Amino acid sequence: MKGLTALQLLDVWEQGHAYPISQRSLLLLAAARDDLEMDDLLSMSIGKIDAALMDLRDLTFGPMINCLESCPVCNSLLDLPMRMPDLKANASDISTESFSIISGEYEIDFRLPTGSDLIAISGHNNIEKAKDLVLRRCITQIRRNGLVCSNIRSNDILIPERSREEISKRMREIDPQANIEINLICPSCGSDWQRVFDIATFFCMEIDIWALRTLREVHILASAYGWSEKEIVGMSQWKRQLYMEMVGK
Numbered sequence: 001m002k003g004l005t006a007l008q009l010l011d012v013w014e015q016g017h018a019y020p021i022s023q024r025s026l027l028l029l030a031a032a033r034d035d036l037e038m039d040d041l042l043s044m045s046i047g048k049i050d051a052a053l054m055d056l057r058d059l060t061f062g063p064m065i066n067c068l069e070s071c072p073v074c075n076s077l078l079d080l081p082m083r084m085p086d087l088k089a090n091a092s093d094i095s096t097e098s099f100s101i102i103s104g105e106y107e108i109d110f111r112l113p114t115g116s117d118l119i120a121i122s123g124h125n126n127i128e129k130a131k132d133l134v135l136r137r138c139i140t141q142i143r144r145n146g147l148v149c150s151n152i153r154s155n156d157i158l159i160p161e162r163s164r165e166e167i168s169k170r171m172r173e174i175d176p177q178a179n180i181e182i183n184l185i186c187p188s189c190g191s192d193w194q195r196v197f198d199i200a201t202f203f204c205m206e207i208d209i210w211a212l213r214t215l216r217e218v219h220i221l222a223s224a225y226g227w228s229e230k231e232i233v234g235m236s237q238w239k240r241q242l243y244m245e246m247v248g249k
């Protein structure tokens, strides 16, 4: 995989600006990976998608990221420089095969959440309902005391809370890249807490900021020199900055 050029990045940003983050992140990967169709991306586990997004971010904007976080106790602002490769989990090459847990009288077969599950919940604002929907989509069979339960997607089938927690825990173990948590310590008051790092949201927000800055540069340089958007965006960032300085911006 290669990083996206400025022209590709602007194209994908325009294509995806009206879509939720889950769809936008798949569009980014589709633009970067000629070897994958959208159907392939939809069937990849969330951990695999996140790992690919981290690689793409590294190749496009570089390995360093800066996150700002405020301490939940004393409100101090923490500037957190991190390296993208350090956030990658040591996961083996997981497949989309089926897994099983035994939970009390239940035996439950499930698969890992994939890109298609992210798309399915992208319109849901209620997190608990969205989690329930993903879980029901991922469960492929439930046997209670050896008897197969029918219609497992139906809300009428009660999945015990304990079994839900066991499935979620097992999913995190199998696909750790899907749930990256960063341990933080406040240098001012010594409090410690954990923060989930979501590469899809982070990368898409970065691209929003980059795209708006780039369009502003296009506007200024096109007005000053009469060049096309393609000519201006196709320049290196360094050269574009030199011209911006020459027009006094």
Ligand SMILES: [Zn+2]
Pocket: 071, 072, 073, 074, 075, 076, 186, 187, 188, 189, 190, 191
């Ligand atoms: Zn603090």
